[in-house]
Amino acid sequence: MHITTEENDIAEVLFSEEAIQKRVKELAAQLTKDYEGLDPLMVCVLKGASFFYADLCRQIKCRIFMDFMAVSSYENESKTTGVVRIIKDLDKNITDRHVVIVDDIIDSGLTLKYLKDLLSARKPASIKTISLIEKQLGLKDRIVPDYNGFTMGDHFVVGYGLDYSDYYRNLPYIGILKPETYR
Ligand code: IMP
Ligand code: MG
Numbered sequence: 001m002h003i004t005t006e007e008n009d010i011a012e013v014l015f016s017e018e019a020i021q022k023r024v025k026e027l028a029a030q031l032t033k034d035y036e037g038l039d040p041l042m043v044c045v046l047k048g049a050s051f052f053y054a055d056l057c058r059q060i061k062c063r064i065f066m067d068f069m070a071v072s073s074y075e076n077e078s079k080t081t082g083v084v085r086i087i088k089d090l091d092k093n094i095t096d097r098h099v100v101i102v103d104d105i106i107d108s109g110l111t112l113k114y115l116k117d118l119l120s121a122r123k124p125a126s127i128k129t130i131s132l133i134e135k136q137l138g139l140k141d142r143i144v145p146d147y148n149g150f151t152m153g154d155h156f157v158v159g160y161g162l163d164y165s166d167y168y169r170n171l172p173y174i175g176i177l178k179p180e181t182y183r
Contacts, residue, residue: 006168010159010175015133015150017172020160023149024052027130028059030147031100036062038126040098043090045115046070047169048104051161052132052149056102067092073111084114099124104161105133109142116143133157133174 015023031040042064044053057064070088099119103112112129120127130147137154158164159171164181 006171009168009177009181010171011178013173013175014152014155014157015160015174020132020149020173021055024055025059027147027149028056028061031056031130032061035060035064035098035100038098039063039065040100041065041067041092041094043099043101043119044068045101045103045111046088048161048163049102049132050169052104053102056130065092069115071111071115084111086118090119094119094122094124096123096125099127101127101129103129103131103145105135105157106131106143106145106148107135107137109139112145113143132160 042053042057042060044050044066046068047070057066067090068088069086069090072085072087101112101115101119103115106112112131116127116129128146129143130149131145132149134145134148134151135154136151155176156164157174157176158168159174161169162174163169164177168177
């Protein structure tokens with residue numbers, strides 16, 4: 001793949017920087033209401049959720065704690081394998097804590113389902129999930145996030161933390177790649 005200027009590889013912007021920031025604020029306001037007094041542990045799923053997580057946490061007005069996990073379900077390609085590898089586990093014990101898993105995007109939903117099951121086994125006081133984007137694929141029995149930013153159709157998107165082979169993460173908006181970019 002030859003990367004020129006990353007912006008040149010974007011065919012269409014689906015969610016602008018402004019739209020993302022507006023929605024993140026709304027989600028943060030909801031979380032502030034729901035978690036006031038509960039001191040939730042916000043779990044970032046690296047690397048895709050990194051910008052979403054940082055912006056979301058910064059807008060939450062009650063006390064929160066932060067921790068990070070790194071997982072991999074994609075091996076340098078734009079299709080799912082169903083295999084979730086834990087690259088970095090949480091630093092903290094989550095038993096009796098209120099946990100919120102912050103993820104970037106739900107495609108097959110396998111990653112988030114796997115993580116939720118894994119962390120549930122550690123007996124948190126509660127566990128909820130939030131995703132920035134949910135792909136509408138009509139999949140039966142897919143995990144439904146407790147909070148979600150945007151829904152979209154079956155596209156492969158990059159930007160705002162989302163990558164294609166680790167490229168494009170730092171674009172401030174979310175967009176669809178030009179077909180000729182996949183080589
Ligand atoms: P799932 O397990 O199939 O739901 O895939 C979840 C993970 O795959 C996400 O956390 C992303 O890291 C990655 N992923 C899925 N769809 C996209 C996409 O459209 N662009 C970039 N990454 C994606
Ligand atoms: Mg990824």
